[in-house]
Amino acid sequence: AQRVTQPEKLLSVFKGAPVELKCNYSYSGSPELFWYVQYSRQRLQLLLRHISRESIKGFTADLNKGETSFHLKKPFAQEEDSAMYYCALHSGGYQKVTFGTGTKLQVIP
Amino acid sequence: GAVVSQHPSRVICKSGTSVKIECRSLDFQATTMFWYRQFPKQSLMLMATSNEGSKATYEQGVEKDKFLINHASLTLSTLTVTSAHPEDSSFYICSARRQGVTYNEQFFGPGTRLTVL
Numbered sequence: 710a711q712r713v714t715q716p717e718k719l720l721s722v723f724k725g726a727p728v729e730l731k732c733n734y735s736y737s738g739s740p741e742l743f744w745y746v747q748y749s750r751q752r753l754q755l756l757l758r759h760i761s762r763e764s765i766k767g768f769t770a771d772l773n774k775g776e777t778s779f780h781l782k783k784p785f786a787q788e789e790d791s792a793m794y795y796c797a798l799h800s801g802g803y804q805k806v807t808f809g810t811g812t813k814l815q816v817i818p
Numbered sequence: 819g820a821v822v823s824q825h826p827s828r829v830i831c832k833s834g835t836s837v838k839i840e841c842r843s844l845d846f847q848a849t850t851m852f853w854y855r856q857f858p859k860q861s862l863m864l865m866a867t868s869n870e871g872s873k874a875t876y877e878q879g880v881e882k883d884k885f886l887i888n889h890a891s892l893t894l895s896t897l898t899v900t901s902a903h904p905e906d907s908s909f910y911i912c913s914a915r916r917q918g919v920t921y922n923e924q925f926f927g928p929g930t931r932l933t934v935l
Contacts, residue, residue, distance in 0.1 A: 745926075753862070753911065753926040795861065806852065806913075806924060810861040 711736040713798050715809035722786050723817050730781040730812050732770075732796030741799040742779040744770055745808075748792045756781075756794070766790070786816045820846050822914050824927035831902055832935055839897045839930045841912030847892035848914035852924065853885070856909040868895040902934040 712735040722728055734740055744756040757765045759772040759779060770781045779796060796809040821844040831837050841851055849870045854862040866887050867875040874887035884906075886898040895914075899906055909931055913924040 752928045753913075755923060755925075758923070805867060806864065808862045808864075 711798055711800055711807050713796050713807050713809035715794075715796055715812050717812045718810070719813045719815065721815040721817060724788055725785050728781075728783040728786045728790070728814065728816075730794050730796075730814065732779045732781065732809060734777050734779065734796075734798050736777075736798055736800060738800060740772070742770075742772055743797045743799065743806075744768070744779075744781050745795045745797055746792050747795070753795070786814075788816050788818055790814060791816045820914075820916055820925040822912065822925045822927040824910075824912055824930050826930060827928065828931040828933070830933045830935065833903055834901055836898055836900045837902055837932060839899075839910055839912075839932075841895045841897070841914070841927055843893045843914040843916075843925070846914075846916045846925075848895075848916060849892060850915040851889060851895040852913045852915075853887060853895075853897050854911040854913070856911055856929070858909075862911060865897075870895075899932065902932070904934045907932055907934045 714733045716731055742759045745753050746756045747753045757763055768781055768783045770779050772779050793811050793813050795811045798807045823842045825840045829837055851868040853865045855865050856862050864877050865880045868887045868889040870889045870892050876882045884900055889895040909929050911929045913926045915924050
């Protein structure tokens with residue numbers, strides 16, 4: 710069985726402070742991990758995926774297979790980063806997605 | 819970009835009636851679409867995987883006779899909540915997997931708010 714764990718329901722940081730949203734996974738195969746973001750009153754959208762090793766809006770995430778983690782990081786938080794962030798694992802022939810419970814990021818001005 | 823629409827955006831119905839929600843991929847073909855349910859302040863829960871031309875695959879605990887899924891074409895999947903009850907009130911979200919791409923990327927619809935009175 711696959712599982713995605715996001716231990717923090719809410720993370721509050723001051724503007725300009727570093728951000729780290731934690732994500733741990735459990736999966737027997739080779740995982741494909743993603744971060745999705747949902748801004749207030751908007752649909753869920755892809756933020757970044759581990760396979761492309763990209764930086765989007767200043768966010769990065771590194772897959773650590775040894776620690777089974779895929780933490781999302783940003784060196785300097787901005788107010789516009791306030792949103793719900795979901796870590797997700799894609800697997801299976803039909804590309805089933807398992808979502809974590811989400812972390813609400815609140816950036817305090 | 820890839821766009822997924824849902825219709826209606828919100829619906830209010832009486833207990834015992836059936837409600838159909840449509841999910842469309844507007845500018846790409848999707849052999850696979852997914853239906854999720856999201857409770858207030860909670861994560862998305864996968865209900866079923868909808869495959870064009872074949873039966874949907876339901877997650878454990880989801881009643882297939884209550885939540886009917888039809889994926890009639892490469893751009894349309896429908897979710898019908900049959901004999902709806904107040905406990906079915908929720909936010910229903912669909913997503914579509916774009917066909918032929920290397921990455922397993924999904925594009926999400928805006929969601930449908932269902933309220934059963």
